[in-house]
Each structure stands twice: as C-alpha cells, then as structure tokens.
Amino acid sequence: MKIAIPMNEQNLDTDVCISFGRAPYFLFCDTDTNETTWLKNSAAESSGGAGIQAAQSLADNGANALIAPRCGENAEKVLRGAKIEVYRSTDGTAKQNIDALKAGKLQPLAEFHAGFHGHGG
Amino acid sequence: MADKAWTIAVLSGKGGTGKTLVSVNLAAAANEAVYLDCDVEEPNGHLFLKPEVSGEETVTVKIPEIDAARCTGCRKCVEFCAFHALAFVGNKPLLFDEVCHSCGGCALLCPANAIRETGKAVGTVSSGISEKVIVYTGRLNIGEASGIPVIKALLQKISNKQDRPVFIDCPPGSSCAVMESIRDADFCILVAEPTVFGAHNLAMVHELVTLFQKPCGAVLNKCLTSENPSEAFCVEHGIPILARISFDPELGALNSEGKIAVRESERFQALFASLLERIGKEARHEAASDSQR
Numbered sequence: 001m002k003i004a005i006p007m008n009e010q011n012l013d014t015d016v017c018i019s020f021g022r023a024p025y026f027l028f029c030d031t032d033t034n035e036t037t038w039l040k041n042s043a044a045e046s047s048g049g050a051g052i053q054a055a056q057s058l059a060d061n062g063a064n065a066l067i068a069p070r071c072g073e074n075a076e077k078v079l080r081g082a083k084i085e086v087y088r089s090t091d092g093t094a095k096q097n098i099d100a101l102k103a104g105k106l107q108p109l110a111e112f113h114a115g116f117h118g119h120g121g
Numbered sequence: 122m123a124d125k126a127w128t129i130a131v132l133s134g135k136g137g138t139g140k141t142l143v144s145v146n147l148a149a150a151a152n153e154a155v156y157l158d159c160d161v162e163e164p165n166g167h168l169f170l171k172p173e174v175s176g177e178e179t180v181t182v183k184i185p186e187i188d189a190a191r192c193t194g195c196r197k198c199v200e201f202c203a204f205h206a207l208a209f210v211g212n213k214p215l216l217f218d219e220v221c222h223s224c225g226g227c228a229l230l231c232p233a234n235a236i237r238e239t240g241k242a243v244g245t246v247s248s249g250i251s252e253k254v255i256v257y258t259g260r261l262n263i264g265e266a267s268g269i270p271v272i273k274a275l276l277q278k279i280s281n282k283q284d285r286p287v288f289i290d291c292p293p294g295s296s297c298a299v300m301e302s303i304r305d306a307d308f309c310i311l312v313a314e315p316t317v318f319g320a321h322n323l324a325m326v327h328e329l330v331t332l333f334q335k336p337c338g339a340v341l342n343k344c345l346t347s348e349n350p351s352e353a354f355c356v357e358h359g360i361p362i363l364a365r366i367s368f369d370p371e372l373g374a375l376n377s378e379g380k381i382a383v384r385e386s387e388r389f390q391a392l393f394a395s396l397l398e399r400i401g402k403e404a405r406h407e408a409a410s411d412s413q414r
Contacts, residue, residue, distance in 0.1 A: 049205025049220045056199070056208045074217050081210030 001031045003101060004063040004084075005094050006054075010038045016089040016097060020068045020075055021050035028061060029098050051075030051115065058084060067097050067106065072115040127404050128279060128287040130306035132330075134322025136293040138312045139342040139366070142376055144290040145169045147400075148254045149383040150393035155287040156251075157275050159302040161244060161259040161268040166290050168379050172249030172256035180259075180274045181240035183223045187214050191235035198227035198236060219266050244271040246278070252384075255285070268292065272301045279305060295329040303330065308404040309337040310363065313351035320350035327358065336407035338363040338400065361403055364396040 005016055006023030017023035026039045039061065043053035055075040058066060059082035066079060066086045079086055087106040089097050100106050131144040145166050148156040158164040185198070185207075198214060199207045206220040207227060218241060228236040244261040257278050259271040279287050291302040303309055309330045313323040323339065330337045338361040341351055345368050355362050366372070372389065375382045382389035 043205070046205065047203075049202075049217070052208050052217055052220065053205040056205075056210070059208075059210050074220070077217070078208045078210055078215060081208070081215055083211075 001064045002062055003029045003031060003065045003067060003098060004058045004061070005029070005067045005089070005097065006041070007038075007094060012036065012095045013093050015092070016067065016069060016094055018069055020066075020071045021052075021054045023054070026054075026058065026061075027094055028063065031098075031102060049074070052078055055079050055082070055084075058082070065101065067101060068109065071109060071112055073112040074115060076112040126283050126286040127307045127401070128283070128289065128305055129308050129310060129400060129404075130289040130291055130303040130335075131310045131312060132291040132299055132303065132326050133293060133312040134295060134325040135318075138293075138314050138319065138322070139340070140293070140312050141166050141169065141290055142342070142366075142372075142382075143310060143312050143340055143396075144288045145381055146383045146389065146393045147397055148288045149252070149381045150390065150397050151254075151286050151288070153253045153285050155255045155279065155283070155285050156257070157278065157287060157289045158256075158258045159272050159275055159289055159298070160292045161261040161271045161275075161298070162292065164258045164260055164290075167249075167256065167258050169376075169381050170251035170254060170256050171379075172251040172254075172258075174247050174249040177245050177247040178274075179242045180244045180246060180271045181242050182221075182270050183225060183238040184218045184221050184241045185216060185225075185227050185236045186239040187216065188235045188237075189213050191233050193233045193235075195232060197230050197232065201226050201230050219264070223270075244268070244274075246271065246274050248278075268298045269301050272298060276301075276305055295325045299326075299329065300333070303333060303335060306335060308400060308407065309335045310400065311337055311339045311360070312342055313339055313354075314343050315341065315345055315347075315349040315351055317350045320354045323351050323354055327354075327360065336404065338403050340364045340366065340396065342366045343368045363399045363403065364392065366392070 005027045006020050007025045007027050008017045022044045028037045043050040051072040051074050055078035067089045069089045086109040088109040131140045133140050148154040158166040196209050199209045204222050206217045208215045243265045247258045249256045259275045261268045292298045313319050339355050344365045383393050
C-alpha cells in the first residue's frame with residue numbers, strides 16, 4: 001500500500017501538515033518496501049482549486065491512502081474517484097502516523113469541510 | 122441635466138453603513154429614477170421600495186459538458202484549466218463547476234470534440250416599479266461563488282442613452298463584485314460611519330475609486346456631535362462631504378419599518394433633495410474639469 005501524507009518539512013520525524021491542498025510537501029511511503037519518497041506540492045501556491053490539484057497529484061502518483069488531519073470536499077471527490085482511502089491523522093510525527101495506520105489504529109476521516117477559499121483556516 | 126442622466130454608485134467599505142438607506146432615498150427623491158441592487162448576495166433595497174414585480178430572468182454562466190464516450194483521456198483540458206476545475210480520475214474527467222470561470226478553453230482545446238459549453242443558472246434579475254422608480258434586483262443563488270455574472274446582467278439594464286438617473290446599490294467592501302458594480306458609474310458616493318473602523322473602511326473604498334479614476338464624494342452617516350474620524354479622513358484627502366446624516370431616532374424608526382424616509386417626511390425629502398443637487402454639482406464640476414484635461 002502506498003500512503004501519502006501532507007508535510008511542512010521533508011523529515012519523517014516532524015508533524016503532519018494541517019493543510020492538505022496547500023501543504024508544501026507530500027510524503028509517500030510504500031508499506032511493502034518501507035521506501036519513502038518526497039514530492040513538492042505544486043498546488044501549494046495555486047490561486048484556486050489547490051485541493052483538487054493536490055488530490056490529482058496523489059492519484060497520478062499511485063497513492064492508495066492519505067493520512068491528513070482534515071480535507072476539503074472537492075479534494076475528497078477526486079480522492080474518492082481515484083479510490084484513495086482517507087484516514088484522520090493523530091497528534092505526532094509522520095512516522096508515528098504511518099506506524100499507527102499499519103497497526104490499524106487510525107480512523108477513516110468522516111467529515112470533509114466546504115473549503116476555506118481564501119478565508120484562512 | 123446633460124443629455125445622458127448620471128449613473129451614481131453608492132458604496133462603503135463595510136456592511137451596515139447606510140448604502141441602501143442612501144440609494145433608495147436618492148432614487149425616491151429623484152422620482153423618475155432607476156435603482157439597481159447589485160448587492161446580489163443579500164439584496165435588500167426591495168424591502169424598502171416594495172416594487173411591483175413585472176418580470177424575472179435567469180442569469181446563466183457557461184460550464185463544460187463532457188461526453189465521456191468521446192473522451193480519449195488525453196488530459197489536455199485538465200492540464201489547461203488554470204483554476205483546476207477539472208480533474209482526471211477513474212479514467213475520465215471530473216468537473217467542479219463552482220470552480221469553473223467559464224473561459225471555454227477546455228472546449229476549444231479538446232481534440233476529440235468531447236466538450237461543449239452549456240448554461241448553468243447562477244442567479245436572477247427581477248424588474249419592477251415602485252411609484253416612478255424602476256427597480257432591478259439581482260439575486261445570486263445560494264452556494265454560488267461569484268456574483269459577477271449577475272452584476273453584469275444588471276448593468277446591461279442601463280442603456281447608453283439613459284434619460285433617468287441611475288442609483289447603483291453596491292455590495293459592501295472593495296472586492297471584485299464592487300469593482301464590477303462601479304464600472305459604468307459617473308460618480309461614486311462613499312457612505313461612512315463616524316468611527317475609527319468606519320474611517321479605515323472609507324480609506325479602502327476611497328483607494329478603490331481613486332484607482333478607477335472615478336470622481337467621488339462622501340456621505341457621513343450616523344453623525345454624532347463628537348469627533349468624526351471619517352470626516353477627518355475626508356478633510357485630509359480632499360474628499361468633498363456631500364451630506365451629513367445625523368444619528369436620528371426618527372430616521373432609524375422609519376428605516377426599521379422598511380419605509381423610505383423621503384416618502385414619509387418632508388424633512389428627509391429636503392435632506393435627500395439637497396444631497397441630489399449637491400451630487401449633480403459635483404458630477405458636473407468633475408465632467409467640466411475632465412473635458413479640460
């Protein structure tokens with residue numbers, strides 16, 4: 001399984017980014033090989049539709065799961081179309097969240113917000 | 122008045138300063154006038170003017186319609202869309218119509234002719250009459266992101282040879298919707314409250330009308346006897362003060378009952394008639410100095 005996580009820094013021992021669409025980086029972790037790769041999020045600087053664009057790049061990079069604290073409804077539509085499961089992150093680092101998912105301790109993200117669209121968040 | 126009657130936009134940096142109070146009363150004082158409610162997210166001029174509605178038209182925008190059977194999955198449309206209104210998942214394009222800006226680029230680019238443009242309703246423009254005032258009200262459908270298409274449809278109601286003065290009740294603030302609303306205005310009235318916050322909001326709209334090179338003047342509303350930061354701003358920046366409206370319990374009561382002060386009281390008839398005259402002088406003065414430039 002290939003897990004994607006929005007990140008502020010390219011460091012496995014730092015916290016998950018609060019934003020999905022505008023996270024500076026995405027971490028991809030292949031749970032079969034334990035291999036990790038980093039992707040600069042091209043949607044971070046986009047004027048609009050960042051969630052859609054970010055979800056598109058997850059789909060294009062073959063992610064099967066996303067771990068994030070929250071996610072907007074447009075991004076969710078793309079993720080659903082690409083059959084990417086979304087899990088709610090817990091407090092802690094990316095590494096801790098990956099371990100939690102592997103141990104079956106993460107819950108699916110049930111609520112998707114309507115987006116902040118230039119109004120902070 | 123000149124051959125073409127003036128188009129006057131009424132705006133303010135925040136809601137609740139008295140844009141609607143000023144614009145409906147000016148329209149009523151002018152008698153044979155046109156009132157345009159461009160505050161399409163929450164039009165309220167009709168609550169005062171209570172127009173007899175004669176018609177309503179739907180405002181539409183163009184969005185792409187994708188024929189999945191023709192789509193070859195080349196993704197040209199997805200890559201082209203600067204607003205990311207299109208995604209490509211599950212081997213087909215996925216449209217987010219509320220993100221679409223109706224540019225039509227995807228339909229032009231599609232090599233398989235799988236995309237055509239179709240209309241989507243975003244709001245309405247209703248027409249009516251209140252005594253001799255022609256009233257146009259724009260309404261944006263709930264959930265729509267942009268009121269601009271509805272404002273554009275409203276502005277089309279004003280002809281180039283308009284023989285009646287037009288009063289445009291703008292949305293609050295200094296956003297794109299306000300810029301669109303003042304586009305055709307000959308003169309802008311900035312309504313401001315006598316507070317520091319009011320002066321800050323006045324500065325924002327003043328910057329906007331200056332950028333658009335529109336002549337303007339201020340109406341100071343809810344005036345008290347204490348110092349008025351908005352008045353100080355006008356003096357400092359040479360903005361003509363067209364009228365001062367007192368913080369007046371009678372005016373407040375009429376307004377809260379949805380009445381138009383001009384139609385109820387001679388005192389307010391006189392106040393807005395003199396404001397109207399003052400606007401005419403300012404606008405003429407601006408037009409004259411403009412032609413000398």
